[in-house]
Amino acid sequence: MIAVLARAALPTSRAIRWTPIAGASALLLVAAMLTAASGRPADLLPAVAAAALASLLVGSLHDPAHDLLAPVPVSAMQRRALRLALMGGAVLLVWTALGLLAQTSPAATAVGSLLALAASGVAVAVWGPARTGVLLGAVVPVLWFAVDQAVPGGGLAADLVGLWRTDPWPVVAVALVVCLMGRHR
Template sequence: MSATTQAALPTARSMAWTPVAVTATGLVAVAALSRATDRGTPLALSLTVGALAALAVLALRDPAAALLAAVPLSAWRRRGLRLAWIAVAVLPVWLVVTALLPAAGLGTAFPALLALSTCALAVAVWVPDGKDPGRAAALPLLWVAAGSTVGSFGGPVGDVSLLWREHPWPLLAVAGVLLAAGSSR
């Protein structure tokens, strides 16, 4: 059995699942209310995208990182395991929320989720050692909030605030390069 396989269950046990459960419950409730009232679908979808991207970054928080430094498993492989576990946990949430919401905007929602998650993960891996990478979890939520508030004003600030939603693929490419560059740190 490989070291990655052996580390999978202990990694899952060390993760904080309460924020995932609370966020998932809240997102499903918001989507259900949005469907029941036929209002707020774009906002509910944007909130879902931002919250799930934030959970991806929070999954990087490893309270046992110092203890596991001596394990024959690289930090990047441990991060990959944490991200795989969070992906397995949030996939059902994504499917339920997108099933509850009307189809408006769903075609661009998944690329937006990928772009926001990758941007936040790129920021998290560039956080200096000794600092909490979980602070980068605020990035997707702040970016979604900015898009909902300032995005309608136009101009450079409005354009940047909507970049994650209107041009997710180029943003994903740039963030992916930054994330890959941070992997050697």
């Protein structure tokens, strides 16, 4: 099975749309350089970048050839994992560059928040309806970030909405369990 996935990596990488990640990455890197040059703290930039990159990572699950590839011996979940691995490498490269450029605390650019948002989006994409699941999953990271910014701090609601930032690893674990439960979907 590994050999099949290795042979599928090149055609899959050709089928993935790379222009959205390239454009968003360029924009985020320019924003990081501008904030670093201004000398101001870039406290919100890592959170915005995490939401944007997680959304793009989930969006890479869009497979226009899904119906055509249904009869092949590689499951849909394995094809999704291959897409995530290919795009995940690019996303982690951009995240590392942002961490080096942004003048924030190391905790703000830790990979946990990015993984929490991405895993949550993937879980929604896996369990969502066939036609719109990936779109719904790609909206989840951005929506979660927006709700986190909108909810006033100091209460239970703010604590729950901010879990992706403050305690991302349980969020990742729950999302991975949800994904594994839907592996045959």
